[in-house]
Amino acid sequence: MGSDNITISVRGLGKKYAIGGPREKYLTFRDAIVSSVKAPVRRLSSREPPQEFWALKDISFNVEQGEVVGIIGRNGAGKSTLLKILSRITTPTEGTVDLYGRVGSLLEVGTGFHPELTGRENIFLSGSILGMKRSEIDAKLDDIVKFSEIEKFLDTPAKRYSSGMYVRLAFAVAAHLDPEILLVDEVLAVGDAAFQKKCLGKMGEVAKEGRTVLFVSHNMTMISSLCRKGILLNEGNLQFEGPVEDAINTYLNSDQIGSGEIVFRDRLPGDENAVLRSVRIVGPDGKPTVNVEINQSFCIEMEYELHRDGLRVYPNLHVKDSYGQYVFVTADSEMDSTSMKKLKTGRYCSRCVIPGNFLNSGTYYIGFALGSVFPLAIHSFLPDLLFITIHDPIVGIPTRLEGYSGPVPGSVRPLLKWELVG
């Protein structure tokens, strides 16, 4: 509290959910009557107490005016709960928060949109739900429409929009919110890549305007490019607070982001002919991994089981960058021919080698598909199942100019053969 610039002050924040027990989610009036009749009896018979679960526990931090803070952590770490408390959608169980400034929260794109209303009507409705005054929307209407690129369809009901148009309009409204404190959940995971980049640009502007932003994302590239400070949550606790690079490194090096391997158990993804058993990313040391250095090669493996003789399997991988844009799809080309071997019932493992000096630094999502050809069938397709982070140690990397430490754009950064020919 030393600085008088503090915009968000969180002290000892905790949120408890009861799972099971008398205060559980689903209730009918009859249940309530029955339970109040039973209450005295229950006190006598010592039943087990309701199970409690702290989604957040003892969280304290301050955010100064103009800071852009990334909140990271794996699913269930409490990121969304924290954002929901800060945006007053739910109440804390303990602790306090003080916010100094107009708060805008963006936990979803298109909040309040209604398909029966026209684009124009939706701009006014969604805008006012997000906290804009009518006069404010009037003033920004032209900008919003221009940003959304839907001028021609402004008076068409939103139900006739393509999903892309819908998202663009929704984001255009959100992007023109003008609060002093902006709370953003992972809202950029939608929309086409070109529009995402435009939104990122807009978010970057917001940050430069001296506004305070709290930003939740799984996308480390986005976090590190937008934020100065990072907060790492782990199972409801604040594990790290500090410079964003350190937060990301702590996160990537902790074992909380998964092991780079999924072994399917009870329900194997697939159909009656073929199922996936496991998928993994194997690092240079032969063990499953979630990060490698940019000049190292690594393998992606998928293990599957065939329940029928004579399948010509066609395993393939779908690699996307952190903006959700496809980088490539790859399959075993030797398997793609009529002469290819028919496989017998049994277990198999296909492996794909991704060379070093090929992908750029950043996080990539890997989807797994198991198909077969002649006849064509898709037995299982699991997009974005694993992810791998490629690190750029900066020094000693042949795809980078010696002494230059800035970003190298692109989805891939291949080491190609160059010649001086004249």
Add this chain to the structure above:
Amino acid sequence: MQESPYHIHIAPPARWNPVNLAELWNYRELLYSFTWRDVKIRYKQTALGFLWAVIQPLFMMLIFTVFFGRLAKIPSDGIPYPLFVLAALLPWTLFAEGITRSTSGMITNAHIMTKVYFPRMIMPLAGILSPLVDFVFSFLVLLVFMAYFGFVPTMNIIFLPLFILLALATSLGIGLWLSALNVKYRDFQYTIPFMIQLGLFASPVVYPASLVPETYRFLYGLNPMAGVIEGFRWALLGTEVPGAMILVSAAVVLVLLVSGAFYFRRMEQYYADVV
């Protein structure tokens, strides 16, 4: 600590919270937006649009006139029976639609209310206000019927807004209770049509309050809609002044409003965790 016109303090909820009227006032544009949305969507989605607002009370008037007026010969304080019933159906529909919409609104708008903060009470408020548009249309029909039967409104009509307000307040008081209960006990929304049906016959819609013995008349006012409906008839058709009944009704509405508001404020703390 920094001085800012916008300081929000978040803390674990107290058990009982008063209504923050200043905050509600700040969100008046949102209330308008939600009300406008509900009206707009209602009229866009139905082929007959606003005609529904007219058809519903007209058909009920017709049925009631045939069965209760003609066949059962229920007295109507000397007013032509169709007019007598229509003058009651208007506030009754306003009330019944209000509690229905305010209660269901808390559930159908859950996807919005779990993503954005605004005073939760905006939702039931929008629910009771949006039927006002239907009310205006059906009021025009009532005026036509009054002209047809040769009824010229008396000076009492200047009190009509008061009775509309009382109908809305009744609707809000009960709507707050029901929408808060419905969040937790989801079966309340199924009891509403049933309660509305009961209420219709427990209120002086198809019969005059004068059928109730004089000594019990003020007890009858405990049903706040009894006061509202008799007030409507008095203001429009010049029937007997409801007097004491109105005062009892107004007192009941006040109790419903205050208790409903407190209960709603208590339940809204758990809303996002329960829905």
